[in-house]
Amino acid sequence: MLQHPLAHRVHWSHAFLHVSHLLLPGSDRDRSLASYPVWRGEAFDADSFSTGKAACRCPRGEKSTAAASKPAPATPAAPEKVKIYWTDELMHKEVKYYNPEYAGDGQFQIENGEPVAVVLANTKVTNLKALEGKKLMALDLSGTAVSDLSPLKGMPLVELYLERTKVVDLYPLKGMPIKKLYLSGTPVRDIAPLQGMPLTDLNAIDTQIVDISPLAKSPIAMLWLTNCPVESIAPLHSIPLVSVTLKGTKVRDLTPLSGTQLQRLHIAETPVEDLSPLKDIPLTRLVFTPANIKQGLDVAKALPLAQIGTRFEEDGNDLLPPAQFWAGQGK
Known part of the structure; x- marks a missing residue:
């Protein structure tokens, strides 16, 4: 076949x-x-x-179409940052750039070309972008319309004054080494970002703060909570307070103050009825509303007071030596 x-x-x-x-x-x-x-x-x-790869056979005089890959161009080095030596004039211009209505009425403390303290109180400043990246240790924004603190994030601030501003959110301050913080007259309610902060002075007069538990681990000596809707002061038991103002709050129970080294206490216009928890506290000044007290007046009389009264305000007070005060009370 x-x-x-x-x-x-x-x-x-x-x-x-x-x-x-x-x-x-x-x-x-x-x-x-x-x-x-x-x-x-x-x-x-x-x-x-044998290696499983096809060899390229090109006619003589012709180059392979598979050209050798060219090395990637080197990435240009980032330009070095130019250090700016700030002056009062430059700072005024920078602030005005972000705040056209700024009238140049701020104040600056500058050291070695770097601003370390800025006072913009009662100026027409709303935008803090001009301060971003600065290593400020003190800043006063009282009486401005500032509401956003984001540009301050990461600053080594030790003192910050925000009285009568529109600030609500304190989270940009989280982790800062602030010792003095003034929030009076602001709509602030949440102070959770202050937890663990090395605060020694906190002014929260006329704020919306209800929960003060974030303050429990701060070394606060001076505390103003006037007219806050605070009811419990339990977190204050662990704080080394020297002076506390609770005027106009909803606080009833002073037990958390027992055993503290408190020296000045203002509880006028509160629903407090019992002063017994103040026993053996080294108070030198007491401001309260006698008509509300139902128990513990004997404890109050035994306190080492230098001054006692029913009113202690910026525009005046009625503080008296204890003997004179009690005589006037007929007790």
């Missing part, structure tokens, strides 16, 4: 296909042999075949 002239080639190719995966180290069984030059009628290179 005559054999087809191509029969031997077909037979050989079938055999090759069958064992191709054995001849190609690391090759995939499903890889198409048509990808290799021997099956495309091209010149065959044994080395490239």
Whole structure:
């Protein structure tokens, strides 16, 4: 029987296909042999075949289309930051750039070209962008319309005065080393960002603060909570208070003050009825509402007071020596 002239080639190719995966180290069984030059009628290179890679055979005088990859251009170095030596004039211009109505009535304390203290109290400043990145240690924004403290984030502030501003959010202050913070007359309610802050003085007169628990670990000596809707002062038991003003609050129970070294206490116009928790406290000044007291007057009389009265305000007071005060009370 005559054999087809191509029969031997077909037979050989079938055999090759069958064992191709054995001849190609690391090759995939499903890889198409048509990808290799021997099956495309091209010149065959044994080395490239044994490694499973097709060699490129280009006619003489022609360059390979697979041009060598060019190295990526070097990334230009970032320009060095130019240090600015701030002056009063430059600071005024910077503040005005972000606050067109600013009249140049701020004050700046500058050391070695860096502002360290800024007073913008009662100026027409609303935007603090001009202060961003500065290493201020003291800042007074009292009486301004400032509401956003974000530009202050990360500053090494030790003293910050925000009285009568529109600030509500204190979170940009979180983690700052602030010791003196004045918030009186602001709509602040949440003081959670103050937790762990090394506060020694906190003025929160006429704010909306209800929960003072974030203050429990702060070394506060001077605390003003006048007219705040605070009811519980339990966190104050662990604070080294020297003076506390609770006038106009909803506080009834003074027990958390027992055993403290408190020296000055203002509880006038509160629902406090019992002064017994004040026993043995080294108070030198007491301001209270006698008509509200139902228990503990004997404790109050035994306190080492230098002054006692029913009113102690910025515009005046009625403080008297204890003997004179009690005589006037007829008690």
